[in-house]
Amino acid sequence: MKNNWLKKIDWIVLPLIGVGCVLLLWQLSCSTWAKELPSPARTWTNSKDYILKPFEKRGEMDQGILRFTWYSLILVAKGYALALILGTPIGFFLGLSKTFAKTFDPIIQILRPVSPLAWLPLGLVLFLGAGKNASELGALFTIAVCAMWPTVLNTAVGVRAIPQDYLNVAKVLKLSRTKTLFKVLIPATLPYMFTGFRLSLGIAWLVIVAAEMLTGRPGVGGFLWQEYNALIYEHIILCIVTIGVVGFVLDRLMSLVEKRFKAA
Amino acid sequence: MAYLQLTNVSKGFGSNGTRSEVLKDINLSVNKGEFVAIVGYSGAGKTTLISLIAGLLKPDSGTMTLNDLEIAEPGPDRGIVFQNYSLLPWLSVYENILLAVDQVFPNWAAAKKEQHVLKYIDMVNLTPAREKKPHELSGGMRQRVSVARALAMDPQILLLDEPLGALDALTRATLQDEISRIWQENQKTVVLITNDPDEGIYLADRIIPLTAGPNATLGPSFKVEIPRPRDRKLLNHDPRFKELRREVVGFMQTSKQQQHATLTKKLILPDIEPEDLSAPRRFGSRPVRRNEIKEVAVDL
Numbered sequence: 001m002k003n004n005w006l007k008k009i010d011w012i013v014l015p016l017i018g019v020g021c022v023l024l025l026w027q028l029s030c031s032t033w034a035k036e037l038p039s040p041a042r043t044w045t046n047s048k049d050y051i052l053k054p055f056e057k058r059g060e061m062d063q064g065i066l067r068f069t070w071y072s073l074i075l076v077a078k079g080y081a082l083a084l085i086l087g088t089p090i091g092f093f094l095g096l097s098k099t100f101a102k103t104f105d106p107i108i109q110i111l112r113p114v115s116p117l118a119w120l121p122l123g124l125v126l127f128l129g130a131g132k133n134a135s136e137l138g139a140l141f142t143i144a145v146c147a148m149w150p151t152v153l154n155t156a157v158g159v160r161a162i163p164q165d166y167l168n169v170a171k172v173l174k175l176s177r178t179k180t181l182f183k184v185l186i187p188a189t190l191p192y193m194f195t196g197f198r199l200s201l202g203i204a205w206l207v208i209v210a211a212e213m214l215t216g217r218p219g220v221g222g223f224l225w226q227e228y229n230a231l232i233y234e235h236i237i238l239c240i241v242t243i244g245v246v247g248f249v250l251d252r253l254m255s256l257v258e259k260r261f262k263a264a
Numbered sequence: 265m266a267y268l269q270l271t272n273v274s275k276g277f278g279s280n281g282t283r284s285e286v287l288k289d290i291n292l293s294v295n296k297g298e299f300v301a302i303v304g305y306s307g308a309g310k311t312t313l314i315s316l317i318a319g320l321l322k323p324d325s326g327t328m329t330l331n332d333l334e335i336a337e338p339g340p341d342r343g344i345v346f347q348n349y350s351l352l353p354w355l356s357v358y359e360n361i362l363l364a365v366d367q368v369f370p371n372w373a374a375a376k377k378e379q380h381v382l383k384y385i386d387m388v389n390l391t392p393a394r395e396k397k398p399h400e401l402s403g404g405m406r407q408r409v410s411v412a413r414a415l416a417m418d419p420q421i422l423l424l425d426e427p428l429g430a431l432d433a434l435t436r437a438t439l440q441d442e443i444s445r446i447w448q449e450n451q452k453t454v455v456l457i458t459n460d461p462d463e464g465i466y467l468a469d470r471i472i473p474l475t476a477g478p479n480a481t482l483g484p485s486f487k488v489e490i491p492r493p494r495d496r497k498l499l500n501h502d503p504r505f506k507e508l509r510r511e512v513v514g515f516m517q518t519s520k521q522q523q524h525a526t527l528t529k530k531l532i533l534p535d536i537e538p539e540d541l542s543a544p545r546r547f548g549s550r551p552v553r554r555n556e557i558k559e560v561a562v563d564l
Contacts, residue, residue: 165346165348165350166350168320168338168350169350169352171319171320171337172318172320172338172340172342172343172344173340173363173364173368173417174339174340174367179367183352184352187352
């Protein structure tokens, strides 16, 4: 009986124990060797204003944490949309044409591991002419160019994995190219595409911090960088936790969508 | 000139060093409205043959004509039922068939298309399942959808590639009856590929054995002179059936013996014997079991 009862709540108890362990380690660290690190309690006292009034705007760089998150999410959404719009067709071409794959696969493999921190300056240079929009366009470029690869590669794998039977059906029925694309290729690739979309979203969210740090835009990343310069370390921790939680929630949401398409 | 005519068709795969000839000098003529069964061993090249007729593969040499027109590419005039159903899993039964009907009769009004699709769903007794997705259906039901899809295209010829191969014996028998009934209603020209001589004899007007591969070719054709409708239960005692089966199977076995070859391979037997405790053992090594590896000769 007792065992059963424990099993029922372990989905919440065990993760809480995990969080507790990290908090303990944090507390130990700041009371022994890392004297500058704010303790958990101090972090809470100093940042509760941002959490308890999450939508308040006190100044350009002094806003509630959810308000900052909202700015970041909007930027991510734009960059992510761009990544999908560019990445999906590229993936299709890579999967469909051997010549295309041979031509562009090496350069894709070279560009793929480049860090967002390296892309951002290039993005800013690219859009120098855009005046005050330069930082936004540069950030969008960085997000798109970093987040697009999982979509590209997964779509390509998905297209290559389409069973010959489905292609035979298309051939026997003499489906036109567009009809084959929309009736056979895209539906057959959807599960792979969504795996790519989920991974891309994770990366887009990773990149946002870097983009905002360097451009100084208001958002979670920009706030983090400003508070580092202002030596308010409690708020850095607040930002880290926020970024983590939001990323986790995004990933969960995306995997729900992904599951729906896998089941179909 | 026969309706479907294959003359000296050969097909092989692979390039020079690793090339294997699958089909050699296939000659086949099928008359309009005839039901022909081609029986062959697994791996003999039956699917290659039907893919050639369907136009999914190109022959290395020889000519193929359907209704005096050369077969150059796949098309809906040859309805094909694949062994593995080949239904699109994201479409329902109705949509799968509608996709085919849409393609073959693009000028029909929507209502006429719908009626046409429903007619063929009804013909294979799947009306209650018409909104289901393929993964919700049993193997037999999926194959019936596949048959309905092929028939709904109103093809000149129906190609059945081991349509019942993946089904259990009972479902198989039911579907054989259904194919027989549908054929008698439609009188389409049918080429059935199968590995079961009984199935061929039960369904077809003519049964042609395919010799064992490589370099498989068609044997003499045996006319099935058993009147329709054929009764499965009586068939087993029909002397003509027994004689025919003996001849077909006999021919196939002779053709196989001519290709006789032996292959030796090593088999690793599962660990079912106790360990040989007297055998010397080193630290860290697994004790050797007697007869762990056996060499066997396999007839091909």
